[in-house]
Amino acid sequence: MESVKITNGKSPILQLKAVSGSYSPGSYAVNRVTTDIYANTITAIMGPSGCGKSTLLRAINRMHDLYPHIKTTGEIILKGKNVLAMDPMEVRRMAGMVFQQPNPFPTMSIYDNVLAGYKLNDIRLKKREKDDIVEQSLQSVGLWDEVKEVMTKRGSFLSGGQQQRLCIARALALNPEILLMDEPTSALDPISTNKIEELLLQLKEEFTIIIVTHNMSQAARISDNSMFMYLGELVEHENTTQMFTKPQNKRTEEYLTGVFG
Amino acid sequence: MNYPKITYTGWRKGKDKTAFVLVCLFSLITMFPLFFILWDVVSKGYKNFNLRLFTEVTPSSMDAMLARMNGEPIPGGILNGITGTVLIVGMAIIFSVFLGLFIGIYLADNRGKRFAGVVSYLTDLLQGMPSIVIGIITYAWIVKPLSGYSALAGSVALTIMMLPMIVRSTEETLKMLPVAYKEAGLALGSSYTNVVFRILIPSGFGGIFTGILLAVSRVMGETAPLMITALGASVVNWKVMEPTSAIPLLIWDFYNDPNLVELIWSSSLLLLIVIFLLNWIAKIVARKWKV
Numbered sequence: 418m419e420s421v422k423i424t425n426g427k428s429p430i431l432q433l434k435a436v437s438g439s440y441s442p443g444s445y446a447v448n449r450v451t452t453d454i455y456a457n458t459i460t461a462i463m464g465p466s467g468c469g470k471s472t473l474l475r476a477i478n479r480m481h482d483l484y485p486h487i488k489t490t491g492e493i494i495l496k497g498k499n500v501l502a503m504d505p506m507e508v509r510r511m512a513g514m515v516f517q518q519p520n521p522f523p524t525m526s527i528y529d530n531v532l533a534g535y536k537l538n539d540i541r542l543k544k545r546e547k548d549d550i551v552e553q554s555l556q557s558v559g560l561w562d563e564v565k566e567v568m569t570k571r572g573s574f575l576s577g578g579q580q581q582r583l584c585i586a587r588a589l590a591l592n593p594e595i596l597l598m599d600e601p602t603s604a605l606d607p608i609s610t611n612k613i614e615e616l617l618l619q620l621k622e623e624f625t626i627i628i629v630t631h632n633m634s635q636a637a638r639i640s641d642n643s644m645f646m647y648l649g650e651l652v653e654h655e656n657t658t659q660m661f662t663k664p665q666n667k668r669t670e671e672y673l674t675g676v677f678g
Numbered sequence: 679m680n681y682p683k684i685t686y687t688g689w690r691k692g693k694d695k696t697a698f699v700l701v702c703l704f705s706l707i708t709m710f711p712l713f714f715i716l717w718d719v720v721s722k723g724y725k726n727f728n729l730r731l732f733t734e735v736t737p738s739s740m741d742a743m744l745a746r747m748n749g750e751p752i753p754g755g756i757l758n759g760i761t762g763t764v765l766i767v768g769m770a771i772i773f774s775v776f777l778g779l780f781i782g783i784y785l786a787d788n789r790g791k792r793f794a795g796v797v798s799y800l801t802d803l804l805q806g807m808p809s810i811v812i813g814i815i816t817y818a819w820i821v822k823p824l825s826g827y828s829a830l831a832g833s834v835a836l837t838i839m840m841l842p843m844i845v846r847s848t849e850e851t852l853k854m855l856p857v858a859y860k861e862a863g864l865a866l867g868s869s870y871t872n873v874v875f876r877i878l879i880p881s882g883f884g885g886i887f888t889g890i891l892l893a894v895s896r897v898m899g900e901t902a903p904l905m906i907t908a909l910g911a912s913v914v915n916w917k918v919m920e921p922t923s924a925i926p927l928l929i930w931d932f933y934n935d936p937n938l939v940e941l942i943w944s945s946s947l948l949l950l951i952v953i954f955l956l957n958w959i960a961k962i963v964a965r966k967w968k969v
């Protein structure tokens with residue numbers, strides 16, 4: 418991969434070194450991806466369906482560990498720590514994940530959903546601490562005013578967009594280093610999508626965000642940098658404006674202009 | 679392209695009608711036994727279905743005969759059977775829920791593994807095992823070595839009967855839950871155990887609880903395996919290692935004693951009411967507790 422001009426801070430918060438992911442021996446859904454992600458940026462991962470975006474994203478927080486046949490190789494360095502050698506539970510607390518379908522825990526109240534990360538990690542908090550975390554997390558996803566009166570209701574009682582913001586709050590509550598999002602708005606209506614995009618722009622002040630998206634205009638609107646993947650390979654990783662105006666690679670250009678994908 | 683035209687001719691309509699009538703008829707026929715059972719049990723059982731049934735133990739045959747000759751009602755109830763059923767079934771619930779949850783969780787999460795396949799197959803076998811065989815096995819395992827009939831032995835027999843039902847309902851319920859819940863939990867850094875017990879089991883509570891209730895209602899009326907394990911007793915017994923009565927055991931005793939035969943009906947009525955209640959609650963829980 419040539420000429421990488423990435424909008425950056427000082428040092429990368431996440432480094433991928435020859436990361437590969439494989440669902441069956443000999444075939445690679447992600448093939449030797451090497452790149453750096455900088456703190457307080459939004460990075461969009463784009464590419465045609467099946468090119469390995471989700472596989473790459475899920476390698477970062479060790480989700481592949483749930484399925485023994487999936488193999489991840491290479492090196493992933495998050496905040497100076499070797500992810501593939503760490504305790505996966507610790508990795509996942511450092512790297513929050515938001516899924517395509519909003520998935521608040523159906524038996525928990527809104528309040529408990531926000532605190533789920535603490536409960537599930539057996540971290541006991543005082544009532545005051547809990548209240549603070551819940552309020553702050555919900556504030557930061559712009560949900561506080563909407564739900565503060567109905568905190569004891571089930572999470573599934575909210576609208577799809579609200580549920581997704583609740584899921585983001587749930588991930589933020591653990592104060593992760595990085596937020597991994599796999600098409601977080603593709604199940605939502607345009608207004609909710611809009612809200613979440615605005616939210617992400619605010620959140621990048623504090624967090625680092627990697628977002629897989631099929632929506633090119635979304636990538637253009639919110640991301641600082643964009644990655645274009647094709648057949649498991651990282652074809653291009655650039656400053657987003659640069660990529661959308663002057664893509665380096667022919668494939669990228671074809672994808673962005675709708676020739677394929 | 680021209681699609682073939684689907685005609686709805688008189689002949690087809692006629693066939694439909696006939697099938698409909700037949701289905702209704704057959705359903706009615708299968709309902710008859712149920713109606714007769716209900717009618718018999720209620721009309722013959724209501725007479726002795728009173729406070730005494732719940733507060734007094736089974737009378738001796740002699741007392742019952744004297745009462746009958748004097749035209750008095752049966753001088754006793756089935757308290758010893760009720761407490762025995764509570765004790766035996768209660769212990770069986772604890773054992774089988776504990777074991778069944780773990781096996782069900784294991785099976786739901788290890789599809790395709792060799793050992794899981796074996797466990798699953800054994801569960802099916804157990805489900806089809808005649809209850810008397812289970813009773814005899816329990817006799818050989820528990821009653822013989824401990825040299826005595828006991829409530830514990832009875833509950834072990836019922837546990838074996840309930841286990842496959844609870845395993846299956848747990849397994850099926852967990853399998854139906856979206857994988858997203860599990861992944862979301864683990865993505866928060868949770869241990870697998872916490873995901874199972876704080877997210878999956880509560881989310882599948884309706885299905886699992888329904889399975890437990892149905893299993894209970896199935897073994898409530900079991901007689902054969904209890905005869906050779908719990909044996910029966912004419913007094914109220916709460917001791918786990920002592921012979922203990924149960925409602926179905928009493929019904930069998932009453933059947934063999936012309937002086938007590940009237941109590942069959944009120945005992946059966948009680949059993950039926952409890953079983954209907956359990957099924958009814960199971961339905962409501964299954965409907966209300968949908969995720």
Ligand SMILES: Nc1ncnc2c1ncn2[C@@H]1O[C@H](COP(=O)(O)OP(=O)(O)OP(=O)(O)O)[C@@H](O)[C@H]1O
Nearest residue numbers: 440446447464465466467468469470471472473631
């Ligand atoms: N569970 C799986 N088992 C086997 N192969 C898989 C599995 N999941 C994905 N793959 C394969 O790995 C490749 C990459 O899949 P991945 O889900 O990462 O693509 P993606 O870029 O996220 O696609 P999409 O945009 O459709 O979400 C695809 O060829 C896919 O067929």
Ligand SMILES: [Mg+2]
Nearest residue numbers: 470471472599
């Ligand atoms: Mg994907």
